[in-house]
Amino acid sequence: MATSDGGREDGGAAPGIAAVAAAPAPVGERVRALRVAARMTQTQLAAGRFSKEYISQVERGKTRPTAETLEWLAGRLGTDMEFLEQGVSRAELGQAESALARAEALSESHRYERAIEEFRDAAALVESAGLPALSLRALRGEAWAHLQKGDLGAAESLLARARDLVQGAGFTGVDRADLLFLLGVLSYKRSDVVRAVELFARALALAERSGRACDGLRSDIHHWRSRCRRRQRDWEAAREDTERALELAEDLGDPRRSADAYFQASLVAERQGNWLLARQHAEQAMALFDELGDRANVGRLLNNLGGIAHLLGNSTRAVELLNRSFEIAVETGLAPDAGHALCSLAEVHLACGEAAAAERDARKALRLLAGRVDYLHEIGIAELTLGHALLKQDRPDEAEAFFSAAQTSFARIGSVSHQAAAAAALGDLAGYRGDTRAAARRYRQAAEALRDSPF
CATH class of the missing domain: 1.25.40.10 (Tetratricopeptide repeat domain)
Incomplete structure (x- = not known):
C-alpha cells in the first residue's frame, strides 16, 4: 500500500532576496548622520545629560550606548530606537515582519504557490530593512515552500544563499543547524537517504552543542531522520527517532509537532506489521491535525x-x-x-x-x-x-x-x-x-x- 510519508510539508519565503544582507551601518554613524541633518552640535545633542566627549565616542564607535541611552538619543533625534540600533524604523521593521508572517501562514496552510507570491511581495521590504536575520528567515521560508512543491533546484539555490549568509557574524549554532536540517530534507527528497542521515546527524550535534533552546528544531530533525530510517528498513532506529521527536514535542506543548511524530509512529508500526498500533497512532495524529484545522494532513x-x-x-x-x-x-x-x-x-x-x-x-x-x-x-x-x-x-x-x-x-x-x-x-x-x-x-x-x- 502506498501510504503517505507523513507529517507536515510546509514553510515560506521569496526569490529576489539579497544573497547576503548588507551589514547595517554602525549605531554611531547613524547618530552622527541624524545629528548633522538636524543641524545640532555634539554639545546640543548631549543636552547636559552627557558630555560632548561621550557623544563623540558614540559617533566614532568607541562606546556602545545602553538601550536606555539609545531610547533617549532617538527621542532627541526624532527617530526611534530600532532605527538607531538596526538601521530601520519601528514601522519598517513591523511592515517587513508582517509581510513574512503572512507568507509563512500561507505556507503553513499548504498554499505554497500563494505563499511564494507573498514572499516576492515581501522581498523588497526585507531588502530595504537590511536585516540579516530577516533575510535568513525569508530565504529559509521560500526554500521550504519550494521543497514542498517539488521544485528542488529552486530550493537548493535558496539554501546555497542561506548557507553563505549564516557564516556571517550574528548567527548562532542553531541557525547553522537549521540550515543543515533543510539540506537534509532536500537530500531526502532527492532520494539520497545516506546523505540525508549524515546531514541530520550533523544538524542534531550542532544544535545540542549550541547550548540554546531549540527543542522544536531537534524534534523536526528526529522526525525527518525517522523517515530516512524507514526508507532504509531500520525499523528500530526509526522507532527511536519517532519516540524522541514525540517526547520533545510534548515537552514543548506543540500539538503540530506531536501530530507529526504520531504520524511517523503509525508508519513505523505499520511497517513492522503491528497494524492495530499503527491505526491507534494514525487516529491520534489525525485528531491533532483536525484540531489544528490542517485538512491536508487529515487527508494524508x-x-x-x-x-x-x-x-x-x-x-x-x-x-x-x-x-x-x-x-x-x-x-x-x-x-x-x-x-x-x-x-x-x-x-x-x-x-x-x-x-x-x-x-x-x-x-x-x-x-x-x-x-x-x-x-x-x-x-x-x-x-x-x-x-x-x-x-x-x-x-x-x-x-x-x-x-x-x-x-x-x-x-x-x-x-x-x-x-x-x-x-x-x-x-x-x-x-x-x-x-x-x-x-x-x-x-x-x-x-x-x-x-x-x-x-
Missing part, C-alpha cells in the same frame, strides 16, 4: 488509515477512507496527495480482483504525480499496480512497459525491496508468456536482491 492520514483497513481485511472501509482522502486532496488543491490517494485505491481494487478499476485509478495517479521526483516511491507503486492490472486483463506488452518503468523508479530511490517486487512482477509476466526459464531467472534476481540488501 485518511490515506494511511485506508491502507491499514485494507491490511486488516476490511476493503469496503478502505475504499471509503481512500475516497475521502482523495476528496480532501482535491479540496485543498494538492495534486500529489490526490495522486497518492488514487494510487492506494488502485492497489485495493487490484487486490479485490477489480483490474479495470485498478487500471483507471493508477493511470489517473500517474498523471497527477507526473514530474514529481520527490514522489518516486508513489510513482513506482502506481506503475507496478498498473502493470499487474494490465496483465490481469491479458495485455502483457503494456504490462511489461509499466513493470520496467516501476523498476527504474525504484532504482532511482534505491529501494531494494521494491526493485525486487518489480523483478518478481517481470517474472510473473514471463510465466504468463510461458517462458519458465526467464520467469525463474527473474524470481531468482528478486530473491538475491532481498538477501543481499543491507536493510
Whole structure:
C-alpha cells in the first residue's frame, strides 16, 4: 500500500532576496548622520545629560550606548530606537515582519504557490530593512515552500544563499543547524537517504552543542531522520527517532509537532506489521491535525488509515477512507496527495480482483504525480499496480512497459525491496508468456536482491 510519508510539508519565503544582507551601518554613524541633518552640535545633542566627549565616542564607535541611552538619543533625534540600533524604523521593521508572517501562514496552510507570491511581495521590504536575520528567515521560508512543491533546484539555490549568509557574524549554532536540517530534507527528497542521515546527524550535534533552546528544531530533525530510517528498513532506529521527536514535542506543548511524530509512529508500526498500533497512532495524529484545522494532513492520514483497513481485511472501509482522502486532496488543491490517494485505491481494487478499476485509478495517479521526483516511491507503486492490472486483463506488452518503468523508479530511490517486487512482477509476466526459464531467472534476481540488501 502506498501510504503517505507523513507529517507536515510546509514553510515560506521569496526569490529576489539579497544573497547576503548588507551589514547595517554602525549605531554611531547613524547618530552622527541624524545629528548633522538636524543641524545640532555634539554639545546640543548631549543636552547636559552627557558630555560632548561621550557623544563623540558614540559617533566614532568607541562606546556602545545602553538601550536606555539609545531610547533617549532617538527621542532627541526624532527617530526611534530600532532605527538607531538596526538601521530601520519601528514601522519598517513591523511592515517587513508582517509581510513574512503572512507568507509563512500561507505556507503553513499548504498554499505554497500563494505563499511564494507573498514572499516576492515581501522581498523588497526585507531588502530595504537590511536585516540579516530577516533575510535568513525569508530565504529559509521560500526554500521550504519550494521543497514542498517539488521544485528542488529552486530550493537548493535558496539554501546555497542561506548557507553563505549564516557564516556571517550574528548567527548562532542553531541557525547553522537549521540550515543543515533543510539540506537534509532536500537530500531526502532527492532520494539520497545516506546523505540525508549524515546531514541530520550533523544538524542534531550542532544544535545540542549550541547550548540554546531549540527543542522544536531537534524534534523536526528526529522526525525527518525517522523517515530516512524507514526508507532504509531500520525499523528500530526509526522507532527511536519517532519516540524522541514525540517526547520533545510534548515537552514543548506543540500539538503540530506531536501530530507529526504520531504520524511517523503509525508508519513505523505499520511497517513492522503491528497494524492495530499503527491505526491507534494514525487516529491520534489525525485528531491533532483536525484540531489544528490542517485538512491536508487529515487527508494524508485518511490515506494511511485506508491502507491499514485494507491490511486488516476490511476493503469496503478502505475504499471509503481512500475516497475521502482523495476528496480532501482535491479540496485543498494538492495534486500529489490526490495522486497518492488514487494510487492506494488502485492497489485495493487490484487486490479485490477489480483490474479495470485498478487500471483507471493508477493511470489517473500517474498523471497527477507526473514530474514529481520527490514522489518516486508513489510513482513506482502506481506503475507496478498498473502493470499487474494490465496483465490481469491479458495485455502483457503494456504490462511489461509499466513493470520496467516501476523498476527504474525504484532504482532511482534505491529501494531494494521494491526493485525486487518489480523483478518478481517481470517474472510473473514471463510465466504468463510461458517462458519458465526467464520467469525463474527473474524470481531468482528478486530473491538475491532481498538477501543481499543491507536493510
